[in-house]
Amino acid sequence: MSYDSVIFDNDGVLLTLTGMDAHRDGAREAFARVGVDAPDPDHVEAMSIGVSVPRLESVCAHYDVDPARFWRARDAAISAAQRAAMTAGEKHPYDDIDRLDALSVPLGVVSSNQQATVDFAFDHFGLASRFETVRAREPTIESLRLKKPHPHYVEAALDDLGVDDALFVGDNESDVEAAHRAGIDAAFIRRPHRVDADLDVDPEYDVWGLEDVVRIAE
Numbered sequence: 001m002s003y004d005s006v007i008f009d010n011d012g013v014l015l016t017l018t019g020m021d022a023h024r025d026g027a028r029e030a031f032a033r034v035g036v037d038a039p040d041p042d043h044v045e046a047m048s049i050g051v052s053v054p055r056l057e058s059v060c061a062h063y064d065v066d067p068a069r070f071w072r073a074r075d076a077a078i079s080a081a082q083r084a085a086m087t088a089g090e091k092h093p094y095d096d097i098d099r100l101d102a103l104s105v106p107l108g109v110v111s112s113n114q115q116a117t118v119d120f121a122f123d124h125f126g127l128a129s130r131f132e133t134v135r136a137r138e139p140t141i142e143s144l145r146l147k148k149p150h151p152h153y154v155e156a157a158l159d160d161l162g163v164d165d166a167l168f169v170g171d172n173e174s175d176v177e178a179a180h181r182a183g184i185d186a187a188f189i190r191r192p193h194r195v196d197a198d199l200d201v202d203p204e205y206d207v208w209g210l211e212d213v214v215r216i217a218e
Helices: 020-033 041-046 053-063 067-087 097-102 115-124 141-146 152-161 173-181 210-217
Strands: 005-008 107-114 133-137 166-170 185-189 205-207
Touching (some): 053 067, 053 141, 067 141, 097 210, 133 152, 152 166, 173 185
16 A cells, blocks of 8 residues: 655664664763763663663662753763764665655654754765654653653654654564554564564564565555
């Protein structure tokens, strides 16, 4: 079937993933910025990626640090680490990114990464003009509550695009769940880091690259 729009997750779909070392370095820098010079390695790991509000509040309580202050520092530090990875050529678009040129419907992006990081990436790699809307997280605790699998940012992108019928392309179960909660179909893309992934949710499509997405959407 055809769709009125296609919306993409960013990391692991359009751009390669950021190495975990960069995430950990950013988390350590965040602790340093709020006066914690020797954080527990488990806490560094917990604040590196996939952070939940309860976990954030628990870790900050351990060090008697304001969660909002820490989260602003954490997002800024990890955004800086990701921008450095891009400028060093360690993080870049996938080779099939130009397949998007074949899509005639409006395109959007919904990412759980920082808005500043995604905006930098699209400017740096010349991708901004391809997308009519880019929705990503603000550096606030509330953004953690609203990130995928919550449908908030997907629904915002649908409103921006003025469509109800769209295909969402992601590489995580949370992408599929967010799409379904927003009332749209999902495609799970099996980039190299997801080749053998077993899902507890059922996407409408299982794809191997952006060429497959073009075929489905058009």
